Amino acid sequence: MIRSELVAIVAEQNPHLTVRDVEAIVTTIFDEIADALAEGRRVELRGFGAFSTRAREARTGRNPRTGTAVEVDAKRVPYFKPGKELREKLNA
Amino acid sequence: MASKASAGSVTRADLADAVHREIGLSRTESAQLVEAVLDRICDALIAGSNVKISSFGSFVLRNKGLRVGRNPKTGVEVPIEPRTVLTFRPSQLLREAINRG
Numbered sequence: 001m002i003r004s005e006l007v008a009i010v011a012e013q014n015p016h017l018t019v020r021d022v023e024a025i026v027t028t029i030f031d032e033i034a035d036a037l038a039e040g041r042r043v044e045l046r047g048f049g050a051f052s053t054r055a056r057e058a059r060t061g062r063n064p065r066t067g068t069a070v071e072v073d074a075k076r077v078p079y080f081k082p083g084k085e086l087r088e089k090l091n092a
Numbered sequence: 093m094a095s096k097a098s099a100g101s102v103t104r105a106d107l108a109d110a111v112h113r114e115i116g117l118s119r120t121e122s123a124q125l126v127e128a129v130l131d132r133i134c135d136a137l138i139a140g141s142n143v144k145i146s147s148f149g150s151f152v153l154r155n156k157g158l159r160v161g162r163n164p165k166t167g168v169e170v171p172i173e174p175r176t177v178l179t180f181r182p183s184q185l186l187r188e189a190i191n192r193g
Binding site for chain 1: 100101102103104106107110111114115117125126128129130132133134136137138141142143144145146147148149151153175176177178179180182186187189190191192
């Protein structure tokens with residue numbers, strides 16, 4: 001399922017809203033999650049899962065094509081841990 | 093969005109509040125829509141399809157085969173049954189947003 005399909009399903013179930021409204025709602029939800037993560041905050045959605053960020057240390061990487069060593073800076077990466085309820089439903 | 097309190101986790105209520113502010117729907121309806129969006133994502137995953145939210149990331153299902161695990165406390169071998177696990181692959185945009193500034 002892609003974003004536009006998600007929007008279409010939710011719009012279909014909410015006939016008083018336009019596809020454009022639902023598009024804006026979906027955008028708002030994911031922007032809010034992204035903004036929170038950028039601020040270093042955790043997003044906890046019970047039953048669904050939790051988004052957080054994890055620190056990665058600086059390392060020396062290699063350009064896979066040329067083999068040249070390149071310094072990779074320390075960074076934070078987004079992480080998602082699925083909630084218990086969802087994990088169980090995936091294996092029901 | 094800069095006026096947000098930095099303490100505590102962001103929850104469904106905060107997402108609903110953002111929808112209420114940005115879209116202007118009532119708080120009740122905003123909460124219902126946040127729930128609907130999350131539920132439809134769960135439905136798709138439970139039905140076995142991956143979910144790709146452009147500019148945010150993809151929720152990807154992976155099938156794990158049977159393997160032998162060990163109880164770390166007792167050392168007893170236990171079979172770990174084949175199962176489906178959910179992973180999240182953040183988009184390049186989200187990765188960059190998190191490391192900006």
